Amino acid sequence: MTTLRALTVLLEDRLITFNRAVGLLRRRNLPVRSLAVGPTVTPGVSRLTIMIHSDEPTADRAVQQFQKLVGVRAAAAFPAREGVTRELALVKVRATGERYGELLDVVQLYHAAVVDDNPEATIVEMTGSEAFVLSCIRALERFEVLEVARSGAVALETGLTEAGARVPANI
């Protein structure tokens, strides 16, 4: 069944390894929705989260193909609905005068936070599912949005996962 799936890959954080991993996505023509990369608790190892819209065999084959890459320590896939998916966004907004109070109301409504307050522009931070983040950004569009930085989704499968199908915390 075609649905949103998370591919998680632990890999050495060298540019050539990232290059290979992203090259694989392109070469195998995978339907990528988002990409996120960040460090793990192990120095020198990064975690790559790729959201793809595909059926299960395609995701499983992608996992096997990732496992073949030199520099990849582990890879796994699961349907997004069987896990928790979160992304973070920073939005730079200009809201001056009486509109500033209106901005704070929106921020509060979305459980977002003002993380930088500058007379020229305010930076708002929000975290949640992709849909939540999008709706929050839309709500902020009633002000003047200057810039948006989204992290792309990271995901964890809920509950206990079989050891072989899990990307461990460190390796």
Add this chain to the structure above:
Amino acid sequence: MAEQLTGSQILCRALLDEGVDLMFGYPGGAIMPFYHALPEYPGLRHVLVRHEQAAAHAADGYARACGKPGVCVATSGPGATNLVTGIATAHMDNTPLVAITGQVPRAMIGRDAFQETDIIGITQPITKHSRLVEDVEELAEAVHEAFAVAREGRPGPVLLDVPKDVQNQKLAYTEAAPRAPEGRRQGLMGSPTPMAIVEASRLITRAQRPLIMAGHGVILSDAYDELRALAEHTGIPVITTLLGISAFPESHPLHLGMPGMHGEVHVNRAIQQADLIIGVGLRFDDRVTGNLAAFARGAKVIHIELDASEIGKNVPVAVGLVGDARDILRELLAVVERRDCGSWRGEIASFVRPRVDSFKGGLSPEEILGALEDASAGRCTVVSDVGQHQMWVAKLYRYQRPNTHITSGGLGTMGFAVPAAMGVALARPGESVWAISGGGGFPMKMEEGIPVKMAIFNNGYLGMVRQWQQFFHGRRYSATPIWSPDYLRLAEAYGIPAWRVERAEQVDEVLRAAQAHEGPALVEFLIEQEANVFPMIPPGASLSEPIESETVSV
């Protein structure tokens, strides 16, 4: 105190430690320190080619013939890019290959220096692994990693890019045993569960119309005896794919032939009628399956394959057995019940059609290859190029000994035969090696008088493309008629004897003479201009829709 060695000397030592005794290459600026060190290591024989692509093909042929990784060497920039087609050829056909390229000095990388190219970036999708060696400290380890990765699991090419200043860097070198590199691939070599083996064996027992399809994996894992034992134990007929040819003796009563686009009609019909296909070490390539939706609709598939990501990639699989073909065939043999497929084999025999004469003239590929079989007593290794002659060579010579048919299957690289045959000849000293090519793909690349016999099937066309034009483009022979040089005089320029054969009566005598000549020799066959390879499954069609003669128009 440890010896002070240069990077180049360390590179040579590491190659010797890996058991390398032969490499193919071409020197140039950024690889000169390596060539400077090379004469100090007489254990490393270097064959100078005339184009780097030939170095990669020769190393590929060498590796296919003896199983050891082939080594090719080139300089940075154009030297490295010239290797690309050869590396891609090895990648598609899973040949263990280590390509060593020089690179501009580290301080110049990224500045568009003279003869700088990002060869790691260029070859990334066609290598199993590649690495820029950033310091002499990591050089020996990088070499050992390269060989380990090239060899392990499903073999393939690895590229090592060594900057010129790293080749010149000095290091107090202490010999370290080659060790397995860290952090490598997880869970690649799974072994099938006993349950899966039992399930496969149950399917084999119950099948009414089973077939074995043997691919390159049988040759790579040296599983000839096991394949034959399974076939004889069960009476299941064996099909060999283009790269599986010579994995099973062709005189064996259970051997059916080659499937796919130019497979015999009875072979493809057997596939379409089968209720079970046991695929061993193959990847169900589109040239084998034809239209996937119509491929073997009634068959369940047992797929034995080293690479888990191949299982179910093209064809739905009932039982996937991941692992080495030889191990799995042994496990299967231990549990599969003895059976006989007499009536099914009788049915397949009734599918056999008389071969359609593809020839109006007297000098047919059947005759040439039959005569070659006689002249070589069926014992030579045949290395083919790509095109019509490749199909004739695949179908019309009866291969009896394992791994005696070598060709570029996956990539279909024209120009492969002659340089690859040099590698084969060097891997099998004393054996007879024939490179067979078409007039279009024959590049005259003889180096160091390696005793390869060369045959050219000259029909004055890029024949396979012309055949497609005949059937699918209304005989518009655009850019396919070719002019050929006078090969006899070209051979003379290289100092090798050559013959031109225009009539069938000449074939036997000429081939005997060429076979008897010590050292390289060349035979040109002037064959019918519009010769075709039959049967043929049109591209995108199913195996049930062969074109069998010129009278059928598509």
